[in-house]
Amino acid sequence: MHPAANTPPTPGDVLPDHPDFLWRNPDPKPSYDVVVVGGGGHGLATAYYLAKNHGITNIAVLEKGWLAGGNMARNTTIIRSNYLWDESSGIYEHSLKLWETLEEDLDYPILFSQRGVLNLAHSLQDVRDSKRRVYANQLNGIDAEWLEPDEVAKVCPIVNVSSDVRYPVHGATYQPRAGIAKHDYVAWGFARRANDLGIDLIQDCEVTGIDISDGRVTGVRTTRGRIAAGKVALAAAGHSSVVAAMAGLRLPLQSHPLQALVSELLEPVHPTVVMSNAVHVYVSQAHKGELVMGAGIDSYNGYGQRGAFHIIERQMAAVLELFPVFARAHMLRTWAGIVDVTPDASPIVGLTPVRNLYLNCGWGTGGFKATPGVGWCFAHTVATGEPHPYNAPFTLSRFTTGALIDEHGAAAVAH
Numbered sequence: 001m002h003p004a005a006n007t008p009p010t011p012g013d014v015l016p017d018h019p020d021f022l023w024r025n026p027d028p029k030p031s032y033d034v035v036v037v038g039g040g041g042h043g044l045a046t047a048y049y050l051a052k053n054h055g056i057t058n059i060a061v062l063e064k065g066w067l068a069g070g071n072m073a074r075n076t077t078i079i080r081s082n083y084l085w086d087e088s089s090g091i092y093e094h095s096l097k098l099w100e101t102l103e104e105d106l107d108y109p110i111l112f113s114q115r116g117v118l119n120l121a122h123s124l125q126d127v128r129d130s131k132r133r134v135y136a137n138q139l140n141g142i143d144a145e146w147l148e149p150d151e152v153a154k155v156c157p158i159v160n161v162s163s164d165v166r167y168p169v170h171g172a173t174y175q176p177r178a179g180i181a182k183h184d185y186v187a188w189g190f191a192r193r194a195n196d197l198g199i200d201l202i203q204d205c206e207v208t209g210i211d212i213s214d215g216r217v218t219g220v221r222t223t224r225g226r227i228a229a230g231k232v233a234l235a236a237a238g239h240s241s242v243v244a245a246m247a248g249l250r251l252p253l254q255s256h257p258l259q260a261l262v263s264e265l266l267e268p269v270h271p272t273v274v275m276s277n278a279v280h281v282y283v284s285q286a287h288k289g290e291l292v293m294g295a296g297i298d299s300y301n302g303y304g305q306r307g308a309f310h311i312i313e314r315q316m317a318a319v320l321e322l323f324p325v326f327a328r329a330h331m332l333r334t335w336a337g338i339v340d341v342t343p344d345a346s347p348i349v350g351l352t353p354v355r356n357l358y359l360n361c362g363w364g365t366g367g368f369k370a371t372p373g374v375g376w377c378f379a380h381t382v383a384t385g386e387p388h389p390y391n392a393p394f395t396l397s398r399f400t401t402g403a404l405i406d407e408h409g410a411a412a413v414a415h
């Protein structure tokens with residue numbers, strides 16, 4: 001035998017090569033056709049569809065931290081389209097259809113898993129509201145079903161459907177095409193394709209001012225200098241009010257912390273996504289095996305990306321009520337993001353009183369699912385100066401006209 005054959009390998013010799021970076025790290029140019037403020041999922045998707053659908057590539061996405069380090073990296077990745085009103089069904093279902101082909105479109109794995117979402121009903125009023133939503137969804141061509149408790153148990157055998165609990169499960173809405181995706185992969189997929197199309201993704205670049213002349217936006221001031229812009233698209237979730245105030249706009253938003261947490265890795269045990277308004281928690285199991293859970297917003301306003309402990313305690317109590325099987329699971333990590341909540345729990349996407357300044361905000365606890373859909377529609381709005389039909393109802397002016405789109409029933413459990 002050759003002597004070298006018995007020599008132990010040097011540690012580090014067998015490590016794989018460091019992967020290539022997925023995008024360039026350019027310095028900002030003095031001027032762009034479009035500046036997108038916010039490098040989360042919505043900003044990246046908007047930039048991508050501006051290039052892909054409208055041929056506009058002289059674009060900068062400005063991100064004050066690192067790409068997708070805001071809510072995009074902090075959400076619980078639930079994707080569904082079973083909202084109540086026609087306006088919401090339109091934009092969320094458009095998004096869900098895009099999710100179904102996004103992996104091929106981006107040529108990047110996003111681990112989109114259509115494992116279905118159950119929204120549990122725990123009271124007679126819950127049952128009535130849920131059935132109403134199922135019928136409304138069906139009229140809009142959305143795959144929605146009403147399940148009785150025994151059918152709920154077939155879809156998700158670990159849910160406690162016993163009648164001997166504080167809030168028994170009286171049934172659930174079920175959307176089989178709903179599911180989850182891997183949020184950071186989604187952001188990287190959009191970022192890589194945007195970069196390939198020539199878009200500058202600029203990190204560590206905080207927008208500190210918006211320049212307006214004769215009622216028209218002319219550029220932004222940033223921590224890396226002034227950048228002139230033909231058009232400016234705001235997609236700065238969590239800080240939408242702060243950024244819009246730079247253009248003199250006062251938005252009807254409240255910014256709240258929203259927490260989530262994950263358990264240790266478990267064997268595959270939870271086959272779907274379960275959400276409960278009344279008990280107030282939502283749970284899925286990520287591809288690696290950890291349980292991913294979230295609850296409601298912390299009730300105070302704030303910009304610190306952290307929340308209060310009692311919210312987590314209540315969330316754990318809710319989880320154990322619905323899933324006694326998790327009694328001995330260990331929680332590993334908790335975190336929070338900042339969500340911008342509107343009075344009607346629907347987003348604001350469209351024009352502003354300032355010419356060539358566009359606004360996408362107010363997705364509250366539920367904008368991850370909208371990432372491709374709103375990217376598509378917001379890009380249309382920015383490129384053409386007219387709202388896309390799917391975002392046309394989601395105006396800023398609805399808070400003065402009264403044409404609200406109240407989705408508190410469908411959006412009340414944070415997701």
Ligand SMILES: Cc1cc2nc3c(=O)[nH]c(=O)nc-3n(C[C@H](O)[C@H](O)[C@H](O)COP(=O)(O)OP(=O)(O)OC[C@H]3O[C@@H](n4cnc5c(N)ncnc54)[C@H](O)[C@@H]3O)c2cc1C
Binds near residue numbers: 039065071078336338
């Ligand atoms: C805990 C939690 C759980 C959630 N769960 C779900 C879920 O299951 N399903 C779902 O659909 N949605 C969920 N959401 C909501 C969803 O994450 C958001 O609605 C969505 O991510 C917002 O769009 P975004 O990805 O562009 O936001 P972000 O990723 O937050 O992007 C906004 C970016 O703007 C940047 N920015 C802010 N100010 C400036 C400035 N002055 N200059 C430059 N950049 C700036 C921020 O740094 C940030 O990166 C959840 C949110 C949280 C916090």
